[in-house]
Amino acid sequence: MARRSVSGLExxxxxxxxxxxxxxxxAEVILHDLDSGTIVALFNGFSRRQVGDNSLIDDVIQLGDxxxxxxxxxxxxxxxxxxxYVSSVLRNDTGKAIGLLCxxxxxxxxxxxxxxxxxxxxxTRDSSPLDELFEDDWQDRINTFVRTHLEERHRSLTGLDxxxxxxxxxxxxxxxxxxATGSADYVARVLGVSRATVYNDLxxxxxxxxxxxxxxx
Numbered sequence: 001m002a003r004r005s006v007s008g009l010e011x012x013x014x015x016x017x018x019x020x021x022x023x024x025x026x027a028e029v030i031l032h033d034l035d036s037g038t039i040v041a042l043f044n045g046f047s048r049r050q051v052g053d054n055s056l057i058d059d060v061i062q063l064g065d066x067x068x069x070x071x072x073x074x075x076x077x078x079x080x081x082x083x084x085y086v087s088s089v090l091r092n093d094t095g096k097a098i099g100l101l102c103x104x105x106x107x108x109x110x111x112x113x114x115x116x117x118x119x120x121x122x123x124t125r126d127s128s129p130l131d132e133l134f135e136d137d138w139q140d141r142i143n144t145f146v147r148t149h150l151e152e153r154h155r156s157l158t159g160l161d162x163x164x165x166x167x168x169x170x171x172x173x174x175x176x177x178x179x180a181t182g183s184a185d186y187v188a189r190v191l192g193v194s195r196a197t198v199y200n201d202l203x204x205x206x207x208x209x210x211x212x213x214x215x216x217x
Contacts, residue, residue, distance in 0.1 A: 012099060038054060082106075
């Protein structure tokens, strides 16, 4: 941290320092004095600028007449790091622009995370030649079927009434979900009911021409 006391801007220094502490070590916060055109306070500096350096602000008049917040914008540091930055115009009691508070956020670490996540979540090779290795993974197929069935109807398992549950069980039967040994037990656990309820649902759905009315077991 570095600072130089300047009349009128001292009140903003705690704000600048608080932001730098909160975002440390990823944010540099700089306070510019528009009258002198110099940096008067700098916290968590990583851009190699120093207190007393020229602010390099081209158009102070435009800042005074323009909006109070500029950005976010992007730039690159000397070492290639990607920076996102935002600037806030600081005004006195009369509305005159007296300072500029700049926050430079180093997002290069996030870029690295993005690359790692992209490697995991990016496109993969077609897995169809390997599907036969998982022909017996009927539990996963049941999970997928139930999830898709519910998503298409914008429903949840806990919100299904008896008619909707019977429709799901019947759809599972049509898809061959009950061919595997123990599949009825597994479907019952997925649906949160007993195996007897699953068999009753199948029996009722097969025997009735019209589905029963809405009621819970």
